Amino acid sequence: MGKHYWNEYQKTIAEDNYFYERSCIRQTFFPGSETAFLRIVKEVLEKNIYDEENQHTCTGIGYHADVVPLETTMTVVARLFSLMKDAGYENYVPSCVTSFGVFSEMIEIWNHQPETLEKTREYLRKATGREFDIPKNLVHPSDIIYKFRHELKEKMKYSLVNRFTGKPLQIVEHIGCHYAKIFPEKGVGKAEFPHVLAGMIESWGGEVLDYPERRHCCGFGFRHYLVQENRGYSIANTKKKFESMEPFEPDFIVANCPGCTMFMDKWQYTIAEMENKTYDKDGYGIPVLTYEEMAGLLLGYDPWELGLQLHQIQSEILLDKIGIPYNPKEKYKGASGKILPKPERPNHLLV
Amino acid sequence: MKKIAVIGAGPAGIEAASALALQNMEVLLFEKSSNTLTNILDKAFLFPDFSLANDMVDKLNKKLLHQNITLHVGTEIVDIKQEGHEWKIIDKKGMSYIVAAVLLSTGYTPFDAKRKEELGYGIYNGVLTSLDLEKMIKYNHIENSMGEKPKRIVFLQCVGSRDEKSGNNYCSKICCVTAVKQAIEVKKLLPDTEVYIFYMDLRMWGQSFEEMYRESQEKYDVCYVRGRISEAATTFDKKIQFKAEDTLVGLPLKMNTDLLVLMVGMEASCGTKQLAKKLSIEGDYGFAQSLNIHLQDNETTSKGLFIAGSCKRPMGINETIADARSAALAIMDYVDVNQSNKESLADNN
Numbered sequence: 265m266g267k268h269y270w271n272e273y274q275k276t277i278a279e280d281n282y283f284y285e286r287s288c289i290r291q292t293f294f295p296g297s298e299t300a301f302l303r304i305v306k307e308v309l310e311k312n313i314y315d316e317e318n319q320h321t322c323t324g325i326g327y328h329a330d331v332v333p334l335e336t337t338m339t340v341v342a343r344l345f346s347l348m349k350d351a352g353y354e355n356y357v358p359s360c361v362t363s364f365g366v367f368s369e370m371i372e373i374w375n376h377q378p379e380t381l382e383k384t385r386e387y388l389r390k391a392t393g394r395e396f397d398i399p400k401n402l403v404h405p406s407d408i409i410y411k412f413r414h415e416l417k418e419k420m421k422y423s424l425v426n427r428f429t430g431k432p433l434q435i436v437e438h439i440g441c442h443y444a445k446i447f448p449e450k451g452v453g454k455a456e457f458p459h460v461l462a463g464m465i466e467s468w469g470g471e472v473l474d475y476p477e478r479r480h481c482c483g484f485g486f487r488h489y490l491v492q493e494n495r496g497y498s499i500a501n502t503k504k505k506f507e508s509m510e511p512f513e514p515d516f517i518v519a520n521c522p523g524c525t526m527f528m529d530k531w532q533y534t535i536a537e538m539e540n541k542t543y544d545k546d547g548y549g550i551p552v553l554t555y556e557e558m559a560g561l562l563l564g565y566d567p568w569e570l571g572l573q574l575h576q577i578q579s580e581i582l583l584d585k586i587g588i589p590y591n592p593k594e595k596y597k598g599a600s601g602k603i604l605p606k607p608e609r610p611n612h613l614l615v
Numbered sequence: 616m617k618k619i620a621v622i623g624a625g626p627a628g629i630e631a632a633s634a635l636a637l638q639n640m641e642v643l644l645f646e647k648s649s650n651t652l653t654n655i656l657d658k659a660f661l662f663p664d665f666s667l668a669n670d671m672v673d674k675l676n677k678k679l680l681h682q683n684i685t686l687h688v689g690t691e692i693v694d695i696k697q698e699g700h701e702w703k704i705i706d707k708k709g710m711s712y713i714v715a716a717v718l719l720s721t722g723y724t725p726f727d728a729k730r731k732e733e734l735g736y737g738i739y740n741g742v743l744t745s746l747d748l749e750k751m752i753k754y755n756h757i758e759n760s761m762g763e764k765p766k767r768i769v770f771l772q773c774v775g776s777r778d779e780k781s782g783n784n785y786c787s788k789i790c791c792v793t794a795v796k797q798a799i800e801v802k803k804l805l806p807d808t809e810v811y812i813f814y815m816d817l818r819m820w821g822q823s824f825e826e827m828y829r830e831s832q833e834k835y836d837v838c839y840v841r842g843r844i845s846e847a848a849t850t851f852d853k854k855i856q857f858k859a860e861d862t863l864v865g866l867p868l869k870m871n872t873d874l875l876v877l878m879v880g881m882e883a884s885c886g887t888k889q890l891a892k893k894l895s896i897e898g899d900y901g902f903a904q905s906l907n908i909h910l911q912d913n914e915t916t917s918k919g920l921f922i923a924g925s926c927k928r929p930m931g932i933n934e935t936i937a938d939a940r941s942a943a944l945a946i947m948d949y950v951d952v953n954q955s956n957k958e959s960l961a962d963n964n
Contacts, residue, residue, distance in 0.1 A: 456732040456846070474849055476849065477848070479846060479848070
């Protein structure tokens with residue numbers, strides 16, 4: 265017993281030459297993550313990755329909120345693929361898990377319905393005069409970090425170990441629903457226990473927490489949040505997850521989806537303000553990191569360059585546990601070098 | 616003396632071998648494992664009469680002592696070929712045997728519950744299969760993952776049966792009554808343990824099954840919930856938490872239990888799948904296909920090749936025994952007719 269059977273399923277992840285597509289929302293909420301990923305791929309792994317400047321939405325949020333029709337989504341996706349074709353790449357890497365799900369779904373439809381593929385080609389031609397190819401390899405950036413996790417480990421300055429106790433950090437991993445719940449075979453380890461983040465954690469010295477609501481939605485759920493009247497469902501789902509993980513005392517949460525990272529981070533503030541309740545012992549909340557931030561920190565990147573100060577839950581306690589140095593005076597230093605005003609303090613949540 | 620090959624020494628193979636031996640036929644009985652009756656060895660009691668499984672094993676094994684039966688254990692048959700009116704059987708070591716007829720009784724294998732990963736078998740210690748629980752009952756050693764007596768045990772029906780996701784749309788037939796039997800056995804051993812059975816519908820098709828089901832509720836206080844479990848996970852205190860829907864009440868529910876028992880279905884065994892394919896008698900889901908389910912259920916499209924027991928479809932032990940006797944009768948008829956044909960051919964010449 266105790267064997268992790270989900271380890272057994274692996275997917276094909278291209279070795280090199282990636283076409284990168286950024287997320288619509290990540291640069292606002294976790295502004296250092298995508299830059300960190302590009303830095304890791306280019307500088308640490310020494311791979312070729314192309315960051316296209318003419319990219320645009322995949323329509324994912326509108327598509328899942330039922331405001332963008334399928335044909336439109338297909339054509340928009342086709343335009344993104346045409347950018348990849350023009351750039352001379354075949355391996356598509358969308359930063360967002362929802363984009364990854366949308367692309368996987370469109371490709372699946374085209375594979376099953378060649379006539380729909382032809383229609384999409386026609387729509388794209390009429391609208392833009394462009395042509396596109398279906399990517400040979402479609403993977404999420406977390407797949408690439410997973411694939412090279414051992415190589416990265418060799419170059420890391422820190423590990424996921426509590427330096428005060430010498431014990432592995434206890435980490436909650438959360439996988440975006442659109443990573444493998446739509447197409448299980450598209451995710452490392454398939455749908456129920458994807459291994460993509462667990463593999464990174466285990467390789468880098470941490471311990472994955474298996475708590476009852478591990479596979480539960482983060483609370484975003486698209487229409488649960490996008491329709492204002494439904495937001496109670498959204499926060500209720502997040503609260504359910506936090507109540508379930510609370511007894512395990514996680515050191516931090518890591519996620520691979522923009523929505524999951526944002527909601528698990530921000531709703532902690534909302535719950536604290538509504539109920540004066542946090543899910544850690546000391547009232548600071550549980551830090552929520554992206555996998556790029558986690559990798560970047562261990563590689564020795566500056567926490568403020570990674571953008572950790574822009575998270576709702578602050579990360580100094582975690583940085584101290586790992587032993588990562590930081591300069592508190594530079595926490596709010598802007599890109600221009602000017603020190604920016606400090607954000608307003610919450611009423612209940614400690615920062 | 617006519618020589619017959621029987622492949623698979625489960626209840627079907629042994630019963631048919633015995634019936635054929637009593638009719639003065641020489642039987643070569645081949646078994647891949649090192650033991651006969653491997654699917655019954657770890658059973659405690661049999662439904663519906665709660666008779667000891669060991670008694671059944673002893674009685675069946677005694678039948679093998681007949682002088683006309685030669686048992687070859689640890690012998691895997693890899694090829695079967697028809698050569699004129701005879702059959703050539705080849706084992707893994709390359710030994711070949713010439714026989715007049717072949718009976719395939721290669722049986723079933725339990726569904727591998729790890730394939731339903733959302734239910735956590737092989738991941739959480741508190742998740743068992745019906746086979747694991749049967750062993751615990753047999754040795755009167757039922758405990759949760761903390762080594763304590765369980766306060767609650769939950770059974771889940773139809774794991775790997777009637778389930779499109781696992782590719783098995785058929786009913787395995789024996790799991791419903793097995794869960795009722797095991798629930799009663801648990802209550803006999805641990806009267807204070809709460810027992811729940813989650814089901815889609817209960818198929819109490821056999822003699823005394825319905826009465827057992829009723830008794831389990833009236834006498835043993837077993838609770839039945841109509842609904843399927845969607846996922847299981849572990850809790851901080853090492854119990855199992857699962858989510859389900861009570862489809863009679865129409866509400867989702869979340870429960871904790873010490874043990875979650877997955878009632879695993881029956882699949883065609885590896886031997887059944889391989890030989891059925893090789894012999895071109897492969898039916899649905901890898902089981903062997905008979906010629907006619909009503910009138911020629913032991914015969915196949917190849918003359919002299921017969922099938923019996925759960926290599927055809929899920930079956931309980933009593934049905935398997937009856938089916939094996941029926942197969943023995945069909946083989947005797949075939950051998951007689953074949954013999955008469957040869958004799959009349961010789962007379963005409």
